[in-house]
Amino acid sequence: xxxIGATTAAEGFRTIRMPMSRDDARSLRAGDMILVDGxxxxxxxxxxxxxxxxxxxxxxxxxFPLDGGSLLHLGSYSQDTADGGLEILYMNxxxxxxxxxxxxxxxxxxxxTAVGGKGGLDAGCVAAMQEVGCVYLSFLGGGAPLHxxxxxxxxxxxxxxxxxxxxxVRLAVSALGPLTVGIDAHGNSLxxxxxxxxxxxxxxxxxxxxxxRAAAGG
Amino acid sequence: MPITYDAVKALSADxxxxxxxxxxxDTKDGLRRALETETQDGARKVLRMxxxxxxxxxxxxxxxxxxxxVPVYHVTIGSAARLDGDIKAAISDGFDELVxxxxxxxxxxxxxPLTNERGYKGRDMPLVTWDVAGGADWIEILCQPKALxxxxxxxxxxxxxxxxxxxxxxxxxxxxxxxxQHCPPVIIGVxxxxxxxxxxxxxxxxxxxxxxxxNDEPVLAAMEERLLRAVNATGFGPMGTGGDxxxxxxxxxxxxxxxxxPVAVCFNCWINRRTRARLHADGSVExxx
Numbered sequence: 001x002x003x004i005g006a007t008t009a010a011e012g013f014r015t016i017r018m019p020m021s022r023d024d025a026r027s028l029r030a031g032d033m034i035l036v037d038g039x040x041x042x043x044x045x046x047x048x049x050x051x052x053x054x055x056x057x058x059x060x061x062x063x064f065p066l067d068g069g070s071l072l073h074l075g076s077y078s079q080d081t082a083d084g085g086l087e088i089l090y091m092n093x094x095x096x097x098x099x100x101x102x103x104x105x106x107x108x109x110x111x112x113t114a115v116g117g118k119g120g121l122d123a124g125c126v127a128a129m130q131e132v133g134c135v136y137l138s139f140l141g142g143g144a145p146l147h148x149x150x151x152x153x154x155x156x157x158x159x160x161x162x163x164x165x166x167x168x169v170r171l172a173v174s175a176l177g178p179l180t181v182g183i184d185a186h187g188n189s190l191x192x193x194x195x196x197x198x199x200x201x202x203x204x205x206x207x208x209x210x211x212x213r214a215a216a217g218g
Numbered sequence: 219m220p221i222t223y224d225a226v227k228a229l230s231a232d233x234x235x236x237x238x239x240x241x242x243x244d245t246k247d248g249l250r251r252a253l254e255t256e257t258q259d260g261a262r263k264v265l266r267m268x269x270x271x272x273x274x275x276x277x278x279x280x281x282x283x284x285x286x287x288v289p290v291y292h293v294t295i296g297s298a299a300r301l302d303g304d305i306k307a308a309i310s311d312g313f314d315e316l317v318x319x320x321x322x323x324x325x326x327x328x329x330x331p332l333t334n335e336r337g338y339k340g341r342d343m344p345l346v347t348w349d350v351a352g353g354a355d356w357i358e359i360l361c362q363p364k365a366l367x368x369x370x371x372x373x374x375x376x377x378x379x380x381x382x383x384x385x386x387x388x389x390x391x392x393x394x395x396x397x398x399q400h401c402p403p404v405i406i407g408v409x410x411x412x413x414x415x416x417x418x419x420x421x422x423x424x425x426x427x428x429x430x431x432x433n434d435e436p437v438l439a440a441m442e443e444r445l446l447r448a449v450n451a452t453g454f455g456p457m458g459t460g461g462d463x464x465x466x467x468x469x470x471x472x473x474x475x476x477x478x479x480p481v482a483v484c485f486n487c488w489i490n491r492r493t494r495a496r497l498h499a500d501g502s503v504e505x506x507x
Contacts, residue, residue, distance in 0.1 A: 031260060031460070075284050077325055089322035092284035095367055095399060118367070119399040119458060138459050140267050141367055141401035142241075142283045142489040145274035163326045163336050165284065178267070180260065180459045190459050191398050198394060198452040205448050209386050212444035216437075 013178050019069040020113040022133040028181045030188040035177040036137070039155065040114075041066060044075030044094040045166025048159055049102050052168075056109035063158030064170060066110040073099060073117025074139065074147070075165030078157050086154040088171065091147050093118040093139035104128035120182050120191030129185055136183035138190075150176035221357050221497050223303025229495055229503060230312030230344075233361035234289055235320060237493040238281045241272035242507050245405075245490040248429040248466035252403060252456075261461025268456065268488055282489045286324045287363035289313045289344035292426070296354025300499065305357070306346070313344050327365070347419065356504075360426060360494040365487075368404060371396035372484035374418055379477045385410060386445060389468075392483040393449050398458020401487035403466045405429060406449065409482040412473030417480035424469035425486045438470045445470070456488070466490075 016024050018038035028034070041064075043049065052071075055062045076091035096103075096117035103121055106112065107128040115121065115129070116137030129136065139147065155170040183189040241249075246269060253265045275282040291309055295301075317324060317338045326336040328343050351358070373392045377384060389408055396404075409420030433439040445468040455461025466488070486492075495505040 033260060033263060075325065077284065077322055079323075090281055090284050094285070095370070097399060118401065138457060140264065140271060140457060141487060143267060143271045144282060144284045145278065145280040146267065146271050148280065149274070165325045178263065180264070180457070182459055194452075194454050194458065194460055195394075195397050198397070198454060201451060201453065202390065202394070205390065205451050206387060208451070209390075209444055209448050210383060212440075212447070213382055213386075216440040216444070 015175070018114065018173070020135070022068075022113055025113045025133050025135050026185045028135050028184055029186070030181055030184040030190050030193075032181040033178040034137075034181065035175045036179065037174050037176075039170060039172055040070050040072055040176070041168065041170050042072045042074035042076060042091065043166060043168045044073060045159075045162055046098060047162060048166050048168055049099050049106070051159065052106055053102050056105060063168060064156050066112065068111050068113060070114035070116070071106060071110070071112055072115065072137065076167075076169055077164045078154065078167055078169055079164075086157055088148065088151050088154055088169065090144045091151065092144040093141055095119045096121050096136070100125060107132055107134055116179065120189060123192065126183055126187060126189050126192065129183060130187040133185045135181050135185055136189075137179040138182035139179055147176065150174055219499055219501055220300040220302035221499065223305065223308045225497050225501070226303075226305050226308035226357065226359070227312040227315065229359055229497060230291065230309045230361070231316040233291075233359055233493045233495060234313060234316055234363065237361050237363055237491045238283075238286055239279055240276050241282060241489050242429075242492050244429040245466065245488070246272055249403070249488070251430075252463040252466065256462050258455065258461040260459065261455045261463060264456035264459065264461070265463065272489070281322070282491075283365070284325060285365040285367065286327060287365035287491070288328055290362045290364050291344055291346045292349070292360040292362065292423075293346060294349045294351050294358040296351045296356045298353055298355040299357055300355070309344060309346055309359075314339075355499045356496045358494065358496045360492065362426060362492050368400040368485040368487040371400045372421070372482070374414065374480055374482040376414070376478055376480045378479070380479050380481070382441070385481050386441070386448070388481050389445055389483050390448060393452065393464075396485060398454050400485045401489075402454055402458055403456055403463045403488050405486040405490050406445075406465050406468045407484045407486070408445075408468065408470040409480075410470065410472035411475040411479050413475060414480050416473050416475075417482040418484075420471045420473060421482035421484045424471045425484060426492060427469045429467045429490070433470065438472070441470050442468045
């Protein structure tokens, strides 16, 4: 298994410090794969994101500052430790498109430089990201063992009234990734490009299916 | 010797636990085969990460995915099996017991669809299907936790006397709807015919077949081969960020029906959680996956 899971910086991935600077965000291109160090903010909760939208619209500060930082769609299991601290037992991405409607406002209001999760975001989000200078980082789904091993410390947990994966969590991570830049700050989305490409290919794909059916006697 | 409530309860809990901490061997073999044929560098890196994540989960007893899904069990009872106790309650109680003892704890994914409130319990939870095996003296339980990532994209449409071309075009339509969303490379189940509920069940059951196996029916085997090539020609790739590997397998099955023909398409994400074991009359447990 020596070639498996060899995902360290030694493999040549660029490492970016989080919170990501706007210059770093703009330096990335869709398709790049990176590692991240530093502090990230995560939640998998729609109610949580709705609360953040309410903060933005009501001119209130969220439980901890998000300005110029990240908001990643990752779910985690957080719990108190015996010494009064907090620990994360595991974390993994959730489907970002669930948040499509809410993300453009948050990206603009907080000037986020990085969002992420899995599956990408829609065109409205891509436009907001281009305007602000923000990238979308695609995490490996089913990557909980890898992602969780990158956690160095839990800085803060907010919205403790919500189920664990909905809480807003600020974490310190080291060598988290590799993460694929799914959407860059220049309006390029791998997800949109691939959807368009598949749609363009579909007539030829259906034609090939017809040929294969004929060859199989169907 | 009868198969007891306690044995079914313990196995139901264990199957769920095991399913969370490993990727089935056939699925890992499928990922390794994909790694040999995948032409895009980024996609190869993602496939390697998948195998690395699966290995780390097994080595360290970690969950592969934080979304443990909801408990889904498929139970086959041998018609000659002797039962002692409430087997249905045993499955539900087994899951409850697991929730109480599993480490690390499960996140709350059982959702009331009317309120979106989440917990560990809910109406008709766990989701259980029942079947009978003629003459057998065992009980077989297959556990297949289902989560939103892939479950969200299942679809069904009913046609009138469809051609194979129409059926296959519909499969591709559902594949396009799912796009990059369902944690590819996926296992695709297609159920054709029967009735609304039967088609859905056939599709779901098709996802449980071993990755890399060949359909016994030549017509379906040929359909599976060409649909797999077609799905992988879309280019969505591992995690939907581009590549030749969007599906590891397409499994198709059918039932006779009336001229109205439901076609159901469902997906399992790349971790393809699935564990299966038999409880025998002598008290032994035979684990298959």
